[in-house]
Amino acid sequence: MDIALPDPVRDEAPLLTPDMLQQLDTSGPRYTSYPTADRFVEAFGPDDYRQALRARAEGAGIGGRPPLSVYVHIPFCESVCYYCACNKVVTRHHERALDYLAALEHEMALHHQVLGAKEVVSQLHLGGGTPTFLSDDELTRLMAGLRQHFALMPGAELSIEVDPRTATPERLAHLAALGFNRLSFGVQDIDPAVQKAVHRVQPFEQIQALTASARALGFQSINVDLIYGLPKQTAESFVHTIREISGLRPDRIALYAYAHLPQRFKPQRRIVSADLPAGTERVQMLGSAIAGFLSHGYSYIGMDHFALANDSLAIAKRQGRLHRNFQGYTTQPDNDLVALGVSAIGRVGATYSQNAKTLDAYYDALRQGEFPTVRGLALSRDDLLRRAVIMALMCQGRVEFESIELAHLIDFEDYFRSELRQLAPMVGMGLVTLEPQAIQLTARGWYFVRAVAMVFDRYLQADENRGRFSRIL
Structure with missing residues (x-):
């Protein structure tokens, strides 16, 4: 059909025939960069990254350097979500965050030393893992370290990924007090059977209450992440998720297709393959999701992003000012991106770089006074x-x-x-x-x-x- x-x-509603869909439903990169991260080489190391930073520091010019974007990776999670393909450390030992914060502060200091000044930052994003694994005091310490080594400009976009299971209205109020003005809630699906199948149970009422709290606290933008193609999902159940989430009116919605790659990502081996929806049903989910979002007043930004018409992302799309970096679509110009933390990927000048993927390797490099860069690419x-x-x-x-x-x-x-x-x-x-x-x-x-x-x-x-x-x- x-x-x-x-x-x-x-x-x-343009029709796509099954033959067309078969031709187009192939595997391919998401192009948060080009070349993509799988093309990075280990020949690119700490010295190469240091040289890229020096080139930035020496190329200020009369108008000064353009602002930086900064990404901080917090790898810790209290429990594993079976669909997850992120670099993470599953632990209930919250004291492990203290060593990690000290390492992040050391990495910030190395950047400050090479760049020679507190670089102006127009965009900061905390991702993971679960950034809200950190306590209020630890988040306060992290933000103090960032402000010590970087100059967060007035009006900068400060965003953080929030696991609804680790957040309360009081936590959101603390994030607002720290200067965060954008939140991203990891929801994925609200159907209880799907949540149980992926080991991420969070009642819809909890998400609803947190969204209302974020609104009352004045956050500029609220994003919700959803995934289609998860085990136990059906076209009918996902329509319900789309309708309920759209009713919450988040400013942005990110809709991702689940990539089942158990040979690469160990947690996915706990997913029963027979529970995954067939390809035709996945396409039906995508079609109904797009139709549902558009009918609720969302604009289609591109790939997996939707935004309300008055959101800055939708405005940038209409005005031809969209950009794309390792976090996806953004309104920020094509800024250099400094990435801090284990496995974090950044871009400085015509280079890409990635930090060590394990905590031991990350800590070891910093103890030796080196950047923890283990691979990258000079374009x-x-x-x-x-x-x-x-x-x-x-x-x-x-x-x-x-x-x-x-x-x-x-x-x-x-x-x-x-x-x-x-x-x-x-x-x-x-x-x-x-x-x-x-x-x-x-x-x-x-x-x-x-x-x-x-x-x-x-x-x-x-x-x-x-x-x-x-x-x-």
């Missing part, structure tokens, strides 16, 4: 060119040949002759239009932007092993 996905711009000229094309598709849905040609000194049609030929089937499916000097995503094509971007991924085109990535539907 044909599947109807609603048009994110108009009220029409080539071709990497930078393709990143510009892929990010234009992911964020603006349009690539202007002339702007790429002027910035990178190439002839677009000659350089990407093969890629333009590969777009022909997508033109036939109504996903893109090829103009004389531009590539334009159609309204339908926005739903499959990952598939379009993959055409320009030189590494992926040469690699037949895509199973390590999540499916794009």
